[in-house]
Amino acid sequence: MATLTRVEFVPSAPPYPYQSPPPPPPPPDRPNNPQTIRSTRRTSLGKHICNVVTLVFLVATVVSFIVWLLYWDRMRSVYLPQFKVESATVSQLNSEGSLLTSTWDITLLATNPNRKHKIFFDNALAGVAYLYGDTSILLGQTQPLQRHFSLDERNNGRVDIKLELVRKSFADGVVKQISNDRSRRLVRFDVALIAYEKFKARLVPSIHYRLKLLCPVDFGFPGNNVTGVLTGLSRCTTVR
Structure with missing residues (x-):
């Protein structure tokens, strides 16, 4: 005698009304070219050297001006014995x-x-x-x-x-x-x-x-x- 199997039908969910957001862009690839890396390092080193030279020049200018003022004041006040x-x-x-x-x-x-x-x-x-x-x-x-x-x-x-x-x-x-x-x-x-x-x-x-x-x-x-x-x-x- 055959057995009857009961099958229930469940209604499917309605489709999602909105589109899903696009995936984030992939991270930029780091340059793996050795020449590019060396060029970047040279540029950074050059900037640092330029900044140091500029700072030294400004400090030397200020010190020279102060010394000149002191020297001028001493020269102005010199009297012969x-x-x-x-x-x-x-x-x-x-x-x-x-x-x-x-x-x-x-x-x-x-x-x-x-x-x-x-x-x-x-x-x-x-x-x-x-x-x-x-x-x-x-x-x-x-x-x-x-x-x-x-x-x-x-x-x-x-x-x-x-x-x-x-x-x-x-x-x-x-x-x-x-x-x-x-x-x-x-x-x-x-x-x-x-x-x-x-x-x-x-x-x-x-x-x-x-x-x-x-x-x-x-x-x-x-x-x-x-x-x-x-x-x-x-x-x-x-x-x-």
């Missing part, structure tokens, strides 16, 4: 025909008027001259003085000069005129000082000058005194 004769004597002044004998002892007082610069002096030489007519006759000069001496800011210092002549020959007219001045009890000699000076301040380069001073000194011979002494005030002038 001031000298004057503090004491002076001339002894054993004697003439024999065209021969002259004498000893000078002179002390110069030097002043540094600068507030920011210290002054160093090197290879200083001193000499004594006599004005004969319109010609300055160099009677003698010293050996180099103190090899190095300096003046601090707003400070004073002394320079000692000693010069000896023993029967040194000059033109007859020169020695005779000195002897005549001596008999009138007043003789003027010119004291000269030559040195190389360096102005040094912080944070800026040093400034170099060649210093040349001329100090006219009047020596008086009171009474029968054989030693002439400084008469009046003697200030030194800078000769260029």
